Amino acid sequence: MKVLVTGGAGFIGGNYALEMVKKYPEDEMVVLDALTYAGNLETLESIMEEPNFKFVKGDIRNRDFIYNLFENEQFDVVINFAAESHVDRSIEEPDIFVSTNVMGVQVLLDACRKYNVKRFHQVSTDEVYGDLPLDRPDLLFHEDTPIHASSPYSASKASADLLVLAYHRTFGLPVTISRCSNNYGPYHFPEKLIPLIISRALNDESLPVYGEGKNVRDWLYVTDHCKAIDLIVRKGKVGEVYNIGGHNEKSNLEVVKTILKYLNKPESLIQFVKDRPGHDLRYAMDPTKIQTELGWQPEYDFDSGIKATIDWYLTHKDWWEHIINGEYQAYYEKMYGNR
Numbered sequence: 001m002k003v004l005v006t007g008g009a010g011f012i013g014g015n016y017a018l019e020m021v022k023k024y025p026e027d028e029m030v031v032l033d034a035l036t037y038a039g040n041l042e043t044l045e046s047i048m049e050e051p052n053f054k055f056v057k058g059d060i061r062n063r064d065f066i067y068n069l070f071e072n073e074q075f076d077v078v079i080n081f082a083a084e085s086h087v088d089r090s091i092e093e094p095d096i097f098v099s100t101n102v103m104g105v106q107v108l109l110d111a112c113r114k115y116n117v118k119r120f121h122q123v124s125t126d127e128v129y130g131d132l133p134l135d136r137p138d139l140l141f142h143e144d145t146p147i148h149a150s151s152p153y154s155a156s157k158a159s160a161d162l163l164v165l166a167y168h169r170t171f172g173l174p175v176t177i178s179r180c181s182n183n184y185g186p187y188h189f190p191e192k193l194i195p196l197i198i199s200r201a202l203n204d205e206s207l208p209v210y211g212e213g214k215n216v217r218d219w220l221y222v223t224d225h226c227k228a229i230d231l232i233v234r235k236g237k238v239g240e241v242y243n244i245g246g247h248n249e250k251s252n253l254e255v256v257k258t259i260l261k262y263l264n265k266p267e268s269l270i271q272f273v274k275d276r277p278g279h280d281l282r283y284a285m286d287p288t289k290i291q292t293e294l295g296w297q298p299e300y301d302f303d304s305g306i307k308a309t310i311d312w313y314l315t316h317k318d319w320w321e322h323i324i325n326g327e328y329q330a331y332y333e334k335m336y337g338n339r
């Protein structure tokens, strides 16, 4: 099987590529990534020379380039992780979110139709469902919860989901969608909450927390997400949406305090800052469908996952320090400049 992984130099796509290249040596994997500020080729360093792996730099919005790639490679499966993924950036600059997360997905869908790809999998998010009240812990997002996006980011992801389902209904394209809760773990870009707090706390810098830190997220360790996607791609039913989450709801303040405790740093580093506009209150997933139909179970709860994550950041300082000092952007030139 030949698999295209788009956005594979990012956080989740990178973890997916690292795990699946080793797990399925009989498959061929091509990672395509535009290497935006969020893409980091250093993440893929350990698999770069694997015989079943290839990296291609390119933009999912470039139709000619994408058609050419599909023509040459004849992919069986396409898994789309490529996206602009940071809510705060979508509030500052919505255009690129529509351009990549919607129009880029349309280019991929057209390419899948044209070159008879057997499965297109869209990596989506719980944020398409909007938010839930803080005082109703009984409420969860189900696959049939109406789409009710709050930010330009989640609206662009929701639009992509609608397009993907429309290509299935109208053109019979074999698609699946997964909607996952917040991920954390190794190779997470240090602009997102958990790696931001770990890296800043290690440097004894102040830790910005929005509002009063009461917003609740449902955290899932990244490799549990990757395993779920792999199951859906191999065994999931075409045309279906699968929710992924591990029932690990935590307020932002709880997350920050847990990290401080593990690192033995004082809570006085916490600095409450003005809240994000339109900030979603609470996300919580019901993963019953993927558990009962596909037998998926997460390996990590929040305690074991956060410990593994902190340990990783402590032992991989080079990786995140290169991001903070900008060195990671020179890596592509170093690796590919003379090829």
Ligand SMILES: NC(=O)c1ccc[n+]([C@@H]2O[C@H](COP(=O)([O-])OP(=O)(O)OC[C@H]3O[C@@H](n4cnc5c(N)ncnc54)[C@H](O)[C@@H]3O)[C@@H](O)[C@H]2O)c1
Pocket (backbone or CB within 6 Å): 006, 007, 008, 009, 010, 011, 012, 013, 032, 033, 034, 035, 036, 037, 038, 039, 040, 058, 059, 060, 061, 080, 081, 082, 083, 084, 085, 086, 100, 104, 123, 124, 125, 126, 157, 179, 180, 181, 182, 183, 184, 189
């Ligand atoms: N991080 C989470 O908690 C989370 C949760 C649920 C779903 N998701 C979804 O999972 C996917 C991956 O998220 P992530 O956290 O790894 O994001 P990320 O920002 O770390 O990675 C995105 C990758 O896509 C690449 N990219 C961006 N625009 C591109 C383009 N036009 N063409 C080709 N490549 C491009 C970037 O270079 C980067 O490597 C996204 O679709 C996101 O919506 C993320």
